[in-house]
Amino acid sequence: MSNNMQSSISIRDLKLSFGSFDVLKNLNLEIGKGEFLVLLGSSGCGKSTLLNCIAGLLDVTDGQIFINGKNVTWEEPSDRGIGMVFQSYALYPQMTVKGNLAFGLKNAKVPKAEIEKRIARTAEVLQIESLLTRKPAALSGGQRQRVAIGRALVRHVDVFLFDEPLSNLDAKLRADLRVEIKRLHHQLKNTMIYVTHDQVEAMTLADRIAIMKGGVVMQLDSPSIIYNRPANKYVADFIGSPAMNFYQGTLDKDNNFRGDGLSLSVTGYPFEEGRVAQNQQVWLGIRPEHIRSADAAQQCAVQMGAIVELVEPMGSDTQIWSVVDKQNYRFRVDGQTEMTEGDSIRIGFDPENLSLFDRDSELRL
Amino acid sequence: MKNLNAKIASIPMIFTALVIFVGCTAWTIYHSFTNSRLLPNNNWVGFDQYERLWDTKRWIVSVGNLAIYGVCSLVISVIIGFVLAALLDRKIRFEGVFRSIFLFPFALSFIVTGLVWQWILNPEFGVQKVLQSLGWENVTFDPLYNPDLVIYGILIAGIWQGSGLIMCVMLAGLRGIDGDIWKATRVDGIKTWKTYIFVIIPMMKPVFVTALVLIASGIIKVYDLVLAQTSGGPGIASEVPAKYVYDKMFNAQNLGQGFAASTMMLVSVAIVLIPWAYLQFGGKKND
Ligand SMILES: Nc1ncnc2c1ncn2[C@@H]1O[C@H](COP(=O)(O)OP(=O)(O)OP(=O)(O)O)[C@@H](O)[C@H]1O
Ligand SMILES: [Mg+2]
Numbered sequence: 001m002s003n004n005m006q007s008s009i010s011i012r013d014l015k016l017s018f019g020s021f022d023v024l025k026n027l028n029l030e031i032g033k034g035e036f037l038v039l040l041g042s043s044g045c046g047k048s049t050l051l052n053c054i055a056g057l058l059d060v061t062d063g064q065i066f067i068n069g070k071n072v073t074w075e076e077p078s079d080r081g082i083g084m085v086f087q088s089y090a091l092y093p094q095m096t097v098k099g100n101l102a103f104g105l106k107n108a109k110v111p112k113a114e115i116e117k118r119i120a121r122t123a124e125v126l127q128i129e130s131l132l133t134r135k136p137a138a139l140s141g142g143q144r145q146r147v148a149i150g151r152a153l154v155r156h157v158d159v160f161l162f163d164e165p166l167s168n169l170d171a172k173l174r175a176d177l178r179v180e181i182k183r184l185h186h187q188l189k190n191t192m193i194y195v196t197h198d199q200v201e202a203m204t205l206a207d208r209i210a211i212m213k214g215g216v217v218m219q220l221d222s223p224s225i226i227y228n229r230p231a232n233k234y235v236a237d238f239i240g241s242p243a244m245n246f247y248q249g250t251l252d253k254d255n256n257f258r259g260d261g262l263s264l265s266v267t268g269y270p271f272e273e274g275r276v277a278q279n280q281q282v283w284l285g286i287r288p289e290h291i292r293s294a295d296a297a298q299q300c301a302v303q304m305g306a307i308v309e310l311v312e313p314m315g316s317d318t319q320i321w322s323v324v325d326k327q328n329y330r331f332r333v334d335g336q337t338e339m340t341e342g343d344s345i346r347i348g349f350d351p352e353n354l355s356l357f358d359r360d361s362e363l364r365l
Numbered sequence: 366m367k368n369l370n371a372k373i374a375s376i377p378m379i380f381t382a383l384v385i386f387v388g389c390t391a392w393t394i395y396h397s398f399t400n401s402r403l404l405p406n407n408n409w410v411g412f413d414q415y416e417r418l419w420d421t422k423r424w425i426v427s428v429g430n431l432a433i434y435g436v437c438s439l440v441i442s443v444i445i446g447f448v449l450a451a452l453l454d455r456k457i458r459f460e461g462v463f464r465s466i467f468l469f470p471f472a473l474s475f476i477v478t479g480l481v482w483q484w485i486l487n488p489e490f491g492v493q494k495v496l497q498s499l500g501w502e503n504v505t506f507d508p509l510y511n512p513d514l515v516i517y518g519i520l521i522a523g524i525w526q527g528s529g530l531i532m533c534v535m536l537a538g539l540r541g542i543d544g545d546i547w548k549a550t551r552v553d554g555i556k557t558w559k560t561y562i563f564v565i566i567p568m569m570k571p572v573f574v575t576a577l578v579l580i581a582s583g584i585i586k587v588y589d590l591v592l593a594q595t596s597g598g599p600g601i602a603s604e605v606p607a608k609y610v611y612d613k614m615f616n617a618q619n620l621g622q623g624f625a626a627s628t629m630m631l632v633s634v635a636i637v638l639i640p641w642a643y644l645q646f647g648g649k650k651n652d
């Protein structure tokens with residue numbers, strides 16, 4: 001996506017170590033102008049560290065960072081043309097909302113009239129006009145985070161950095177503010193880098209998602225590619241809830257998979273370019289929503305009989321844990337479907353929806 | 366019902382507190398209007414004791430000294446404590462070592478501190494002697510023997526002892542501040558010293574109140590320091606009110622005068638505390 005776009009941020013061979021512990025290892029990343037990039041990964045994988053490096057809050061060990069074509073590797077955060085929003089809001093508690101928005105600008109000697117204008121505009125965009133004279137303590141969590149976003153907005157910068165901005169909010173508010181951030185992005189068209197460990201936020205907001213693990217980007221792609229064609233087993237396992245079902249086995253030259261009680265032909269599986277089936281050890285993965293049950297199972301290329309072990313009603317749909325030959329099959333059915341523990345059912349799936357990974361390299365076949 | 370039981374249970378405590386604090390205070394104030402000498406008596410003399418008190422040179426000097434000591438130690442301890450804490454908070458190496466060094470004097474009693482500083486400031490073997498033996502022949506540094514400077518000599522010792530604790534309190538306060546606040550100010554381009562003044566210190570108001578209370582309790586204990594360092598000398602140059610009270614009551618056998626002096630101390634504490642308490646607790650509702 002960014003190839004034909006001028007890049008807004010470009011990170012080259014970035015390394016960062018705390019003592020002898022390498023948090024980021026030779027990281028390369030190109031982020032296009034106006035792109036919404038989400039950094040997603042489990043706790044401790046280095047997302048915040050990467051964001052802080054881009055912001056200039058951490059000194060990099062090696063490598064370079066360019067923002068809008070300018071090498072900012074050793075620039076102060078305030079000179080990089082970025083605005084940042086933190087998980088804990090980090091508002092200045094002794095100042096009013098207006099004071100919070102104005103503090104940085106006053107300090108940068110922006111003329112008074114200009115400050116007033118920017119604050120008025122920002123307050124309008126974020127709908128916080130009525131809160132301007134209040135102190136942060138008198139605001140709800142959602143309102144505080146709005147003000148924190150406002151503090152980044154008034155800086156009139158091209159790049160916004162968010163570090164888990166919604167993690168401290170309750171579920172309902174989180175969904176509301178998520179939509180608002182998306183709307184804001186459509187309106188402003190700034191480059192945004194957004195750190196989260198919430199898959200839903202990542203899938204809904206991102207133009208592209210970077211899945212990180214141990215200081216390395218595992219996959220950088222659009223949400224749909226990440227979901228449908230995960231580049232390796234880690235990404236496949238990490239994305240999706242409930243998680244993908246995995247089975248070990250061998251794949252022979254004639255596209256037959258055998259193992260963990262399964263024996264099927266994967267003819268029709270969309271191999272990655274340049275790959276063909278050969279004798280090898282593989283992981284076979286099936287997303288829960290690709291397993292069909294009851295009548296729908298009759299049309300599937302692969303079918304088997306299963307016993308329902310556990311039923312988890314979630315409202316709109318129901319998660320079923322079933323067993324075939326001591327192997328677990330998790331899948332999802334419509335919330336209206338009647339199923340009880342101990343039922344014998346038929347389940348099935350189609351080979352084109354599978355994911356196959358090499359057992360050693362764990363890369364997608 | 367539960368509430369009533371709790372109230373009944375606390376009656377002995379309230380009673381004790383009333384008798385000890387209010388009762389004894391009232392008793393003292395009452396007898397400051399008598400001409401009690403070795404033993405308390407009831408001969409009412411009106412404000413005689415107070416007139417005599419404020420005519421006494423020694424009392425005036427004592428009050429002046431306490432004022433100088435109090436204001437200076439308040440200001441200097443807060444500044445030194447905060448600056449040290451801020452330096453330690455900048456994630457320097459060997460922080461634990463420095464913290465122990467600064468806190469060490471607090472572990473000493475005021476008497477020991479007083480004696481140590483009496484030696485350090487003594488012209489015969491202290492700083493003056495060292496400087497002179499290093500070549501500065503005509504340096505004089507003997508604050509404890511100079512009536513104009515003696516209270517500052519005591520002040521040095523007091524601050525040396527008290528600043529470590531203030532530093533620790535301030536350090537705890539600084540550590541309690543969310544690291545994201547610092548990041549936010551850096552993104553906003555606020556200089557470090559400006560961040561301290563406009564963001565960090567306002568956030569640490571409760572810590573400063575605690576520090577002030579600790580320093581105030583140190584000011585009251587200056588009596589011990591004076592006793593150890595100078596015994597009020599040279600002449601009466603380093604007298605303090607608490608010493609005046611003690612001497613009048615137990616050495617000069619003039620209880621009435623001692624009671625009047627201690628009542629004056631109580632009044633001055635009240636003058637400071639009542640507006641403060643009013644602001645702190647009365648003003649809460651419309652905060
Ligand atoms: N100041 C530091 N000194 C030493 N190690 C650190 C420091 N800051 C972070 N780390 C380590 O670096 C790794 C990455 O930390 P980072 O904060 O970037 O993780 P994260 O992906 O943001 O996780 P989370 O989702 O929990 O916020 C972690 O293993 C952490 O322990
Ligand atoms: Mg983080």
